[in-house]
Structure formats: structure tokens, C-alpha cells
Amino acid sequence: MEVEKGKTHKYLREKREVPETVKENLKHFTRVKKSILESLRDGEMTIDQLTQKLGMPKSEVVFFLMTLIKYGFVETGQIDDMDEYYSYKLKQ
Amino acid sequence: MAENIKTANYDALVIGAGIAGGEAALNLANNGFSVLLVEKDLSIGGKMILLSKVFPTLDCAACITTPKMSEISRHHGITIFTGSEVQKVVKKSENSFEAVVIKQPRYVVEDDCTACQLCEQACPVVVKDQYQYNLVGRKAAFIPFSIASPRVAAIDIENCTLCGACEKVCPTKCIDFTMEAEEYHITAGAVIVATGFRLFDPLKIPRYGYGQYKNVLTSMEMERQLAPTRPFNTVLRPGDGKVPDKIAYVLCTGSRDATVGNPICSQICCMYSIKQAQLLMGSLPMADVTIYYINIRSFGKGFEEFYEQAKGMGVNFIKGKIGKITEKENGNLILRYEDINENKLKESEHDMVVLSVGVLPNTDAAGIFREQKLEFDHLNFVGQKDPLASPAETNIKGVFVAGTASGPMDIPDSILSAGAASSEAMRYLIRK
Known part of the structure; x- marks a missing residue:
């Protein structure tokens, strides 16, 4: 099989099947990302507020929210009056 | 893969490119010897490159490691294989070892x-x-x-x-999914084993709740939270994103504990915990940090002063053994402990608990040496033939050990050990 530079993934796709768990993981992340970004469209939110809106465990919200900050979708907002919880907002 | 076997010759093969392996390779190369440095990870630098700061000087770890790694990477006498593993080493004769190295595809040129x-x-x-x-x-x-x-x-x-x-x-079209594993047959005059150590897995102590309670962390997780390239914007509880106020350290987690198979002191946990406590007080000035210890072992140069400095900054030290950690509904953690000085059972509430996990041997090198087996000591660290007179020599002539592969030690001692290993390797190579 001739392999064109820049399209070599097709070569490996012929030889190797992508596991179902990997596909499921991608779907899950895409779903969570969409939900978090849609929620933040209405304004800044804390992790507690996001947890209630998304119905996910807090630790999962922390993980995905921090990942979205890392990749430039979300940024950290203000901390509350007790200096305990930050709020988060969409990156402009 | 067998059709694409590549061969190469080096004066020395260094297995493991952490701070000890890197230092040993650099010493050899600076003295004119050609070195193949093999690292199983995707980057050289080992655990040190992931640290925040080092004790007792509080120097930035990356600022020390990065120039050294850069020097290693650019040295014309050093060839680096990352994402690679030494599969086997056979001693053919004096000053001649044959090794098989498998380089896994990175899928990027x-x-x-x-x-x-x-x-x-x-x-x-x-x-x-x-x-x-x-x-x-x-x-x-x-x-x-x-x-x-x-x-x-x-x-x-x-x-x-x-x-x-x-x-x-990709602007340079450097991603290449056609890459496959490559097999190298290497000939080298000497071998240095610098395979480092493993960290204790706290899941082996279920009563501490690691894995179950999200706000119970390991010291390496806290190290990342304190590093300039940290995962969060500040120190946060992974369980709910709260800025912690009361933080506890549990020393000797998986060290000096025969019940988990590691009866010895890890030598670094006291000091890295004291370091982290000081860094925490810097990044969270209102935080209340408590260290639960059995004994503080501040044995090195400047260590006792570092310990006193932490006390002066307000870090609490409690001589106590932790019995159990439980979680409250709000994510806070209750530590039940024996106060050794007062001989009483007590409980204390904290926002976050850091388990100061110990050092365990890495036995990866055990299966590599064929025909003449590499000997390990009773704790499974690489055996030193004569720890006092010639600490880098192993039972195989021409094979030397560097850094924590031979036992728990801190960074300066790892560097010294690497110096000893490279010197002994050079002496061995010159004698041929």
C-alpha cells in the first residue's frame, strides 16, 4: 500500500481497529465538554453550580474543567468571599 | 521487525536517563567516551524534572534539571533513545557486552x-x-x-x-503512522544501570482511603500542584476544587512498615514533606499545615536548619501514628491517630491529606542480564559488590550501578553516585 505523507493514519486504520473503549471515551469527553461550555455561556459558575447543573460527580467536573482551562476554552474567574471556591468562565 | 535490525557500537550503555543516568552519561561523554543513553519514557529527566523545588535550598528543580538535560541532548558523544527499552544484555567477553534495545514508535519524526x-x-x-x-x-x-x-x-x-x-x-508533515518498533543490536564496553526507583502505591494501605477519597493525595500529586507547570491555577482539592485551608502530611506511608513489605526508611520523605509544607505556606499564606511523623530524619547538610525553618514558619509537627482516615460529607477528612508524646488516641479534621509515599526498588533490570545474572540485595535494590570501597560495582564485572537503583537517596547523593559509577566505568574501559 502506497502511503501518502500527511495521510498515514489511513494506513494504520487498515491494520488496526480502534477499541470501543477509546471511541466511548471520545464520545464522553465531547458530551461533557459541550455541556460545560454551554453552561458557562450564561455566565461564571462555580464547580458546585456546574455539578448541580450537569449531574456529575464534583471530582469529574474538576478534571474536565481543568482540562478545558489547559486547552484554552475556559479561564479562572473570581474567588468567593470566603477565599474557598473559584468561579470559572468562558475564555474570550 | 527482524528484517530491520540495526547495529551500533558504543563505549558505554547507560540504562535509564533520570538525573543519575544523565549525569553518568555526561561524565563519560565529557571524557571522550561514546554513550548510548536508553530511556523507557518519552523524555529524559526522570522524576526530578517533574519536581517543583529541591530541598534544602528551595532551588527551582526545573532550573537545575533543564540545562543539564539540554547539555545531555546536545552532546555529540551521547546518543539518546527515548521510548525505548533494553530487552537483554549478554556479556560476551571482558569489555564487550551485547544488548538488544527495542525503540517503540513515537509516530512523529x-x-x-x-x-x-x-x-x-x-x-x-x-x-x-x-x-x-x-x-x-x-x-x-x-x-x-x-x-x-x-x-x-x-x-x-x-x-x-x-x-x-x-x-x-501538522505544518511539517512529521506525523507518521507507518512507524514501527525498531530493534537495535548494540555492542558496548561497559554498562551502567540507572533505573531509578518506584514510588509506593498507597492503595496497599486501604485504611488511608487513597483512591476512595479524592482529597487524599500522594506527595507526587502535591509536587505537581506546587510546580510552575502545575495542573491547576493554584493548589486545589481534586475532589471539589476548594482551596484547602487545613492540610495534613502523613509521613512514612509505605516506609519503615514491614506490613507492606518495606521495612526501611526512604530517606527523602521527611525533607520533601517539609519542603512542600514551606511551599504551601508560600502559595496559601493562610493555610494551616500539620506534619504527622514517627521520627524526623534531618540527617543531611542543612537539613536540620531546614526543619527548624519550617517550624519557625508555623508548620505544626505532631509525633503521631495514623490509624485511619475517614471522609465527611463535605469532603473533609478525619485523621484518627495515636499522639505518641501524650500517649492518647486523638482525631483531627483536615481539608486535604498528603501521603508522603516511600521509595521502592525498581526491579526492571532484573530480567535484562542473561547468562550472568545481575544480583540484587535483600531489599531488591541492585546489589553493590563492595558498598564502602567501590559502591558502583555490581557482581558483573563491567556493569555498574548509579543513583537510586542501588537504594534510597536524595538528589545530591544520586549525582555523587552517578559520578562514582561513571568514574569506575571509565577505569574499566581504559584498562582494556
Whole structure:
């Protein structure tokens, strides 16, 4: 099989099947990302507020929210009056 | 793969490119010897490159490691194989070892990658970032961490969906999914084993609740939270994103504990915990940090002063043994402990608990040496033939040990050990 530079993934796709768990993981992340970004469209939110809106465990919200900050979708907002919880907002 | 076997000759083969392996390779190369440095990870630098600061000077770890790694990477006398493992080493004769090294495909042509990270931005997959100790996600097309050496992208093929998004955006077309594992047959005059150590897995002590309670962390997870390239904007509880106020350290987690198979002191936990406590008080000035200890072992140069400095800053030290950790509904943790000085059972509430995990031997090198087996000591660290007179010599003439592969030690001692190993290797090579 001739392999064109820049399209070599097709070569490996012929030889190797992508596991179902990997596909499921991608779907899950895409779903969570969409939900978090849609929620933040209405304004800044804390992790507690996001947890209630998304119905996910807090630790999962922390993980995905921090990942979205890392990749430039979300940024950290203000901390509350007790200096305990930050709020988060969409990156402009 | 057998059809594509490549061969090469070096004066020395160094297994493991952490701070000890890197130092040993650099010493050898600076003295005119050619070195093959083999690292199983995607970057050289070992555990040190992931640290925040070092004790007792509080120097930035990356500022010490990065120039050294850069010097190693650029040295014309050193060839580096990352993502590679030494499969076997056979001693053929004096000053002649034959090794088989397998280089796993990175799916990126290293020389062509500019580290632009466009592939990382385009990749839709997110998995746990092992370089941030799973506190945050990373992509399947990724640069391991910002100060990785080489700073080159890699494809995590186990989690890749083969969508091709990374290839589409790569400006240099350096992503290549046709790459396969390569087998190298290496001839070397001497071998240095610098395979480092493993950290104790606190899941082996279920009463501490690690894995079950999200606000119980290991010291390496806290180390990442304190590093300049940290996963969060500040120190946060992974369970709910709260800025912690009362933080506890549990020393000797998996050290000096025969019940978990590690009866010895790890030598570094007291000091790295004291270091982290001081750093925490710097980043969270209102925080209340308590260290629960059995004995504080501040035996090195400047260590006792460092310990006194922590006390002066307001770090609480309680001589106590932790019986059990339980979680409250709000994520806070209750530590039940024996106050050794008062001989009483007590309970204390904390926002976050850091388990100061101990050092365990890495036995990866055990199966590598064929015919003449490499001997290990009773604790499973690489055996030293004569620890006092010739600490780097092993039972195989021409094979030397450097750094924590031979036992727990801190960074300066690892550097010294690497110096000893490289000196003894040079003496062995010159004698031929």
C-alpha cells in the first residue's frame, strides 16, 4: 500500500481497529465538554453550580474543567468571599 | 521487525536517563567516551524534572534539571533513545557486552517536529495526563510536558482514534503512522544501570482511603500542584476544587512498615514533606499545615536548619501514628491517630491529606542480564559488590550501578553516585 505523507493514519486504520473503549471515551469527553461550555455561556459558575447543573460527580467536573482551562476554552474567574471556591468562565 | 535490525557500537550503555543516568552519561561523554543513553519514557529527566523545588535550598528543580538535560541532548558523544527499552544484555567477553534495545514508535519524526502543538490542539481525544499524575487531562497527540527533552510530540496510539486531525494540521508533515518498533543490536564496553526507583502505591494501605477519597493525595500529586507547570491555577482539592485551608502530611506511608513489605526508611520523605509544607505556606499564606511523623530524619547538610525553618514558619509537627482516615460529607477528612508524646488516641479534621509515599526498588533490570545474572540485595535494590570501597560495582564485572537503583537517596547523593559509577566505568574501559 502506497502511503501518502500527511495521510498515514489511513494506513494504520487498515491494520488496526480502534477499541470501543477509546471511541466511548471520545464520545464522553465531547458530551461533557459541550455541556460545560454551554453552561458557562450564561455566565461564571462555580464547580458546585456546574455539578448541580450537569449531574456529575464534583471530582469529574474538576478534571474536565481543568482540562478545558489547559486547552484554552475556559479561564479562572473570581474567588468567593470566603477565599474557598473559584468561579470559572468562558475564555474570550 | 527482524528484517530491520540495526547495529551500533558504543563505549558505554547507560540504562535509564533520570538525573543519575544523565549525569553518568555526561561524565563519560565529557571524557571522550561514546554513550548510548536508553530511556523507557518519552523524555529524559526522570522524576526530578517533574519536581517543583529541591530541598534544602528551595532551588527551582526545573532550573537545575533543564540545562543539564539540554547539555545531555546536545552532546555529540551521547546518543539518546527515548521510548525505548533494553530487552537483554549478554556479556560476551571482558569489555564487550551485547544488548538488544527495542525503540517503540513515537509516530512523529523527531527531527522534523517543531513542537508547535498544533496537533495537540486538533486532537479530539482526552485521557488522563500521567505527567500531571492524572489530575488533569491530555490529548492523544501530545508533548509530554512543557520542559520535556526532547520537546517533541508523540502519539498515544492506545488512545488514538486514528481520525487524522493531527496529520491535517501538522505544518511539517512529521506525523507518521507507518512507524514501527525498531530493534537495535548494540555492542558496548561497559554498562551502567540507572533505573531509578518506584514510588509506593498507597492503595496497599486501604485504611488511608487513597483512591476512595479524592482529597487524599500522594506527595507526587502535591509536587505537581506546587510546580510552575502545575495542573491547576493554584493548589486545589481534586475532589471539589476548594482551596484547602487545613492540610495534613502523613509521613512514612509505605516506609519503615514491614506490613507492606518495606521495612526501611526512604530517606527523602521527611525533607520533601517539609519542603512542600514551606511551599504551601508560600502559595496559601493562610493555610494551616500539620506534619504527622514517627521520627524526623534531618540527617543531611542543612537539613536540620531546614526543619527548624519550617517550624519557625508555623508548620505544626505532631509525633503521631495514623490509624485511619475517614471522609465527611463535605469532603473533609478525619485523621484518627495515636499522639505518641501524650500517649492518647486523638482525631483531627483536615481539608486535604498528603501521603508522603516511600521509595521502592525498581526491579526492571532484573530480567535484562542473561547468562550472568545481575544480583540484587535483600531489599531488591541492585546489589553493590563492595558498598564502602567501590559502591558502583555490581557482581558483573563491567556493569555498574548509579543513583537510586542501588537504594534510597536524595538528589545530591544520586549525582555523587552517578559520578562514582561513571568514574569506575571509565577505569574499566581504559584498562582494556
